[in-house]
Amino acid sequence: MKIAMTVNGKSVSREVSDNTLLVEYIRDHLRLTGTHVGCDTSQCGACVVHVDGQATKSCTMLAASAEGLAVTTVEGLAKSKDDLHPMQVAFKENHGLQCGFCTPGMIMTATDMVTRYHTQGKELTEDAIRVHLEGNICRCTGYHNIVKSIADGASKMTTV
Amino acid sequence: MSEGIGARVLRKEDKRFITGKGRYTDDIVEDNQAYAAFVRSPHAHARIVSIDTTAAMKMEGVETVLNGAQLTGDGIGNIICGWAVASKDGSPMNMGAWSALATEKVRYVGDAVAIVVADTKSLAKLAAEAVVVTYEELPVVVGSLQALAGGAPQLHENAPGNLIFDWEIGDLAPTDAALAAAAHVTEMDITNNRLAPNPMEPRSAIATFNDAEDHYTLYTTSQNPHVARLVLSAFYNVAPEHKLRVIAPDVGGGFGSKIYIYPEEIACLWAAMKSGRSVKWTSDRTEAFLTDAHGRDHVSTAKIGFDGDGMIVGLKVNTKANLGAYMSLFSSAVPTYLYGTLLSGQYNIANIYCDVQAVYTNTVPVDAYRGAGRPEACYVIERIMETAAREMGVDPAELRAKNFVTSFPHQTPVIMAYDSGDFATNQKQAQKAADVAGFRARKAEALGRGKLRGLGYSNYIEACGIAPSAAVGSLGAGVGLWESAEVRVNPVGTIEILTGSHSHGQGHETTFAQIVAERFDLPTENIKIVHGDTDKVQFGMGTYGSRSGAVGMSAIVKAMDKVEAKVKKIAAHVLEAGEDDIVIEGGAVKVAGTDKQMLWHEVGLAAYTAHNIPDGMEPGLKETAFYDPTNFTFPAGCYICEVEVDPDTGVTEVVQFVASDDFGTIINPMIVEGQVHGGIAQGIGQAMLENVVYDDAGQQLSASYMDYTMPRADDLPNYSVHHASTTCPGNPLGMKGCGEAGAIGSPPAVINAITDAIGNNNLSMPATPAAVWTALQAASIKLAAE
Numbered sequence: 008m009k010i011a012m013t014v015n016g017k018s019v020s021r022e023v024s025d026n027t028l029l030v031e032y033i034r035d036h037l038r039l040t041g042t043h044v045g046c047d048t049s050q051c052g053a054c055v056v057h058v059d060g061q062a063t064k065s066c067t068m069l070a071a072s073a074e075g076l077a078v079t080t081v082e083g084l085a086k087s088k089d090d091l092h093p094m095q096v097a098f099k100e101n102h103g104l105q106c107g108f109c110t111p112g113m114i115m116t117a118t119d120m121v122t123r124y125h126t127q128g129k130e131l132t133e134d135a136i137r138v139h140l141e142g143n144i145c146r147c148t149g150y151h152n153i154v155k156s157i158a159d160g161a162s163k164m165t166t167v
Numbered sequence: 168m169s170e171g172i173g174a175r176v177l178r179k180e181d182k183r184f185i186t187g188k189g190r191y192t193d194d195i196v197e198d199n200q201a202y203a204a205f206v207r208s209p210h211a212h213a214r215i216v217s218i219d220t221t222a223a224m225k226m227e228g229v230e231t232v233l234n235g236a237q238l239t240g241d242g243i244g245n246i247i248c249g250w251a252v253a254s255k256d257g258s259p260m261n262m263g264a265w266s267a268l269a270t271e272k273v274r275y276v277g278d279a280v281a282i283v284v285a286d287t288k289s290l291a292k293l294a295a296e297a298v299v300v301t302y303e304e305l306p307v308v309v310g311s312l313q314a315l316a317g318g319a320p321q322l323h324e325n326a327p328g329n330l331i332f333d334w335e336i337g338d339l340a341p342t343d344a345a346l347a348a349a350a351h352v353t354e355m356d357i358t359n360n361r362l363a364p365n366p367m368e369p370r371s372a373i374a375t376f377n378d379a380e381d382h383y384t385l386y387t388t389s390q391n392p393h394v395a396r397l398v399l400s401a402f403y404n405v406a407p408e409h410k411l412r413v414i415a416p417d418v419g420g421g422f423g424s425k426i427y428i429y430p431e432e433i434a435c436l437w438a439a440m441k442s443g444r445s446v447k448w449t450s451d452r453t454e455a456f457l458t459d460a461h462g463r464d465h466v467s468t469a470k471i472g473f474d475g476d477g478m479i480v481g482l483k484v485n486t487k488a489n490l491g492a493y494m495s496l497f498s499s500a501v502p503t504y505l506y507g508t509l510l511s512g513q514y515n516i517a518n519i520y521c522d523v524q525a526v527y528t529n530t531v532p533v534d535a536y537r538g539a540g541r542p543e544a545c546y547v548i549e550r551i552m553e554t555a556a557r558e559m560g561v562d563p564a565e566l567r568a569k570n571f572v573t574s575f576p577h578q579t580p581v582i583m584a585y586d587s588g589d590f591a592t593n594q595k596q597a598q599k600a601a602d603v604a605g606f607r608a609r610k611a612e613a614l615g616r617g618k619l620r621g622l623g624y625s626n627y628i629e630a631c632g633i634a635p636s637a638a639v640g641s642l643g644a645g646v647g648l649w650e651s652a653e654v655r656v657n658p659v660g661t662i663e664i665l666t667g668s669h670s671h672g673q674g675h676e677t678t679f680a681q682i683v684a685e686r687f688d689l690p691t692e693n694i695k696i697v698h699g700d701t702d703k704v705q706f707g708m709g710t711y712g713s714r715s716g717a718v719g720m721s722a723i724v725k726a727m728d729k730v731e732a733k734v735k736k737i738a739a740h741v742l743e744a745g746e747d748d749i750v751i752e753g754g755a756v757k758v759a760g761t762d763k764q765m766l767w768h769e770v771g772l773a774a775y776t777a778h779n780i781p782d783g784m785e786p787g788l789k790e791t792a793f794y795d796p797t798n799f800t801f802p803a804g805c806y807i808c809e810v811e812v813d814p815d816t817g818v819t820e821v822v823q824f825v826a827s828d829d830f831g832t833i834i835n836p837m838i839v840e841g842q843v844h845g846g847i848a849q850g851i852g853q854a855m856l857e858n859v860v861y862d863d864a865g866q867q868l869s870a871s872y873m874d875y876t877m878p879r880a881d882d883l884p885n886y887s888v889h890h891a892s893t894t895c896p897g898n899p900l901g902m903k904g905c906g907e908a909g910a911i912g913s914p915p916a917v918i919n920a921i922t923d924a925i926g927n928n929n930l931s932m933p934a935t936p937a938a939v940w941t942a943l944q945a946a947s948i949k950l951a952a953e
Contacts, residue, residue, distance in 0.1 A: 026289075034194075038196075039187065040187070040190075040191075040193075040194035041186070041187015041188065041189070042187070043191070043367075043368070043419075044193075044369075045367045045368065045369065045452065046451075046452040046871070046872050047451045047452045047453055047871065048452070048871050048872050048873050050871075050872035050873065050877075051367065051452075051872060053367060080187065081185075081186065081187035082186065082187040082188075085186070091182075091185070091186070095185040095186065098181070098185050099177055099178070099181040099182070099185055100177060102177075102178070102837050102838065102840075102841050104181060104184055104185065105420070105672035105673070105674070105841060105845065106366070106367065106368065106417075106418065106419045106420040106671055106672030107180075107181075107183075107184030107185075107189050107417065107419065107672070108189075108191065108366075108367040108368040108419030108420060109367045109419075110184050110185060111184075111185075111187050114185060134881075136880070137880040137881040137883075138880075138881050140879065140880035140881070141879050141880065141881060143879075143880075144367065144872070144877050144879060145367065146365055146366055146367050146420050146422070146845070146849070146877070147367075147420055147672045147841075147845045148841060148844055148845050148848075149844035149845045149846075149847055149848030149849075149878075149883060149886065149909075150844075150848065150878075150879075150880040150883055151844040151883075151885050151886055152841060152844065153880070154880060154885070
């Protein structure tokens with residue numbers, strides 16, 4: 008079947024088999040390999056992208072279900088190629104990554120979390136960050152610096 | 168120099184990871200690439216009666232299906248363990264044959280039987296399911312005690328009673344005599360639970376065979392690509408080394424599990440040659456649980472004796488180590504030379520004896536996982552010290568402190584010679600940071616809220632910087648454990664460092680650049696670290712055992728010594744000065760005390776133009792070095808954990824975790840702290856959450872993230888991390904290593920804290936709410952009965 012959607016601001020259309028997962032479409036068809044696969048059970052969050060602005064595990068959605076929707080991957084998060092999103096800057100400045108494999112999913116989850124809290128006018132506390140990270144697993148950092156990164160990224164996103 | 172040793176330099180490698188431009192093995196696509204899937208045994212122990220590939224071969228898009236008979240028929244060698252450990256009686260270890268694809272028998276669930284190569288990943292998986300293997304099931308044994316019992320099912324013909332070796336260290340008779348004469352003896356049964364390492368990037372491999380060149384290329388998720396090439400070449404007969412290139416690009420964590428050369432890489436290389444296609448395989452997570460080497464799985468009894476003054480007089484330990492169905496690459500070293508040798512802990516102990524029975528069972532092979540043997544040793548000594556203190560009614564910190572080794576070098580009775588340390592200062596610093604003085608008040612306050620608060624110590628020591636080649640050779644290692652480096656100063660003055668160490672999260676691209684920046688007073692921006700490719704870096708032993716700083720960086724220092732000497736010779740020649748008067752600073756090479764100087768890049772250019780260099784000097788500015796350490800290094804520290812237990816549910820929260828470590832010289836505190844955080848998280852995971860569970864039939868019940876409890880953000884606290892360093896005298900930078908400390912030191916601190924809270928020393932890992940609640944009930948019943 009042929010599907011069409013917007014990915015990182017560009018219209019794309021490809022012929023895919025019906026059972027193609029969104030993550031396979033992103034990685035194998037569009038060759039955007041920043042989105043990762045770390046498990047088979049929708050637990051690890053390495054594959055999180057934004058679908059119409061909402062953090063979504065792309066291993067749990069068929070590519071066909073994203074027909075007509077806007078998908079953002081970590082490659083499309085910054086405003087331009089030469090730019091970094093404030094959350095990306097925060098992860099670097101707070102040493103929020105080591106091996107880097109979970110990082111794109113963490114950043115996509117983090118930006119969604121911050122946007123939701125900002126929209127609702129709620130304070131994103133450390134406890135809230137930890138609770139909202141339950142769908143993202145990191146094996147390197149012990150989360151300490153990821154939590155710090157997200158708190159810092161949240162304030163950077165407010166001031167931008 | 169703002170970017171030199173000790174600076175919190177932000178990581179040079181981060182940009183590609185935060186923008187999705189990392190390049191991991193599965194991200195790579197080769198021309199004419201096909202996909203592999205493995206037919207795996209659903210039984211823990213069975214004889215293979217027949218393999219019928221007819222239906223699978225008929226499927227459109229299936230390239231080939233290959234089995235173990237074909238593999239061994241092509242001369243591919245068995246997988247070996249590279250460290251020979253002898254038994255007490257001098258007999259060699261009983262290593263059973265392990266073929267990358269099983270031939271006659273399968274010995275664990277997940278054992279590979281055949282490889283299917285097809286056009287797509289999903290087709291390969293479907294075709295693997297269409298391969299019909301007929302098995303004759305055999306009786307199964309999964310626990311080490313059961314496997315050693317009479318009448319247990321036998322895994323390998325050449326390992327009677329499933330015994331791989333019965334090893335010992337220390338002196339039995341004096342230890343028994345010391346314990347017999349002791350004023351107080353504490354005895355404990357101590358189990359170290361089996362863990363799955365779980366780097367977030369699953370293992371992956373892409374093998375390509377170029378028949379015109381008779382040459383193989385393997386992209387693989389490896390911590391040590393050169394060791395992989397060596398073993399694939401010398402032992403598995405895949406190809407001679409000059410016809411095999413191994414590349415480990417960005418690797419998403421390892422923790423030990425990516426040291427080993429697994430059946431899948433061997434089979435992919437061989438299948439690439441057989442099929443003429445590039446063959447790619449990427450593990451899914453359940454496959455990782457079923458095939459990545461597990462860690463720990465020790466069952467021990469320990470006995471420690473004290474004199475009337477609380478001084479330790481002897482320690483005796485027996486351990487049964489479950490090595491799984493086959494001997495993985497370094498499996499034999501983990502429960503022996505990386506374990507028994509660390510049982511002296513931070514203490515002066517005159518008499519130690521330990522014996523270890525290593526056992527085959529119908530489970531995934533067990534090998535090094537972050538800490539590798541040292542967490543098991545630390546857990547034994549730190550659990551029993553805490554318990555002994557409670558039994559004798561003395562303060563556990565004071566009991567430790569009065570037994571500390573205080574003068575160095577210190578020869579333990581179990582091989583290791585500690586070179587430096589200051590255990591008391593680290594303990595005091597941790598106590599201050601943890602406000603131990605205020606604990607009583609916090610405990611009372613918690614009780615007011617209905618919570619039981621406990622505090623536990625762990626004073627760990629480990630042996631890192633693995634290791635002097637001659638020393639490990641005499642202990643059975645099949646390889647030398649040096650490291651190599653090459654320093655290339657380019658004609659424009661920029662520098663490339665080629666290292667045999669491998670970074671898979673440790674930040675070498677930053678820290679290795681920092682030591683070069685420090686030495687030549689240059690910005691890290693001008694320095695590039697090259698690693699992970701056997702065609703670029705000539706050789707190397709890779710990254711594990713917290714060795715990349717103490718050994719890998721030392722090799723770079725040695726190569727820089729040679730570069731510096733040549734730079735000074737060239738500058739002295741050009742500037743018409745004495746070599747001894749030349750100094751390197753501020754991006755220039757100067758004659759001290761004068762205004763005569765060459766800019767750094769002018770020296771580089773002079774070396775390559777070679778128009779004006781000293782007579783007889785070779786052009787160019789590139790030096791290599793091999794560094795072989797003179798001793799292990801001994802990172803040590805004190806960890807203090809505080810927990811609150813809900814007595815109604817057993818739910819336990821780590822409310823404070825303090826670490827004070829002695830890592831020797833620290834290159835980048837930001838990165839070192841990150842290593843400690845991650846290690847502690849894995850240690851808390853082991854203590855409270857993680858456990859590989861098998862049923863009696865050898866089926867793994869914990870083979871997904873729905874079943875195996877990975878630590879998540881809301882399971883863990885923030886960590887309070889401190890340092891009190893002594894310089895390591897054994898290497899030029901004075902470094903000890905920091906990668907494994909957190910995972911080694913933290914489990915006993917957590918369990919000591921929980922047992923303190925609930926008043927029952929008898930608690931096993933993982934301390935799940937059910938386990939804590941049950942232990943608490945047992946303590947309450949005992950209290951009531953008294």
